[in-house]
Amino acid sequence: MKHRMFAVALTVSAVSGCGLIGDGDTAPKGRTQSMNMQEAGEQAERILDATFGAVKPRVEVQRGPSSDPICTDFKNDSTGTGQVTRRRYVMTIISDERRGSFLGVVERHWNKNGYEITTVRKHKENPAIFATSPEGFQVVLEFGYRGQASVDVTSPCVTESAVTEPPREPLDPGSPAAKGLPYVRSDFWSAETPAPSPSAS
Secondary structure: OHHHHHHHHHHHHHHOOOOOOOOOOOOOOHHHHHOEHHHHHHHHHHHHHHHHHOOOOOOOEEEOOOEOOEEEOOOOOEEEEEOOEEEEEEOEOOOHHHHHHHHHHHHHHHHHOOOEEEEEEOOOOOOEEEEEOOOOOEEEEEEOHHHOEEEEEEOOOEEOOOOOOOOOOOOOOOOHHHHOOOOEOOOOOOOOOOOOOOOOO
16 A cells, blocks of 8 residues: 555656646656657647748748746755747737638648637637647637737756747837737738638638
């Protein structure tokens, strides 16, 4: 009986090694078992590239701030692991009428590539899709203030290491981009009529 209780305690300790994200499933999957934080950041960038590469017509995006916190246990002690978050903001104006099409394009891309759609928030002004990649990365597409779409990618807890933040282009303080809100008009995504087809292609 003591052996069984000890095994359970070890299991609980292992599970609590990383901070909770998404639905709480932060255990590394597949290749993330040997991945460090730098590699996780590079994988997050690839996920973002592929996600926006699937959007046709293309939209203008800019990198948002990155983060790379250390994972801690229930005592708030370091576990020798950390998480990496990368994000991008959509600077193209996506009209209310085309918002559903944009969400659909991304959701179909994620489904096609083996992502698990965990939650869909059906909100008129701030809809969102939450998903988990095959490698265990938590991915979120969300519409926020002034209808701006953004995609965040957060890794599971992986081996702690130095991590380099991808470069962000300096912005002219007086430019529309510096305001951090969508400003680029698109004949397709900014149109105030429903999309002609579900594929939005």
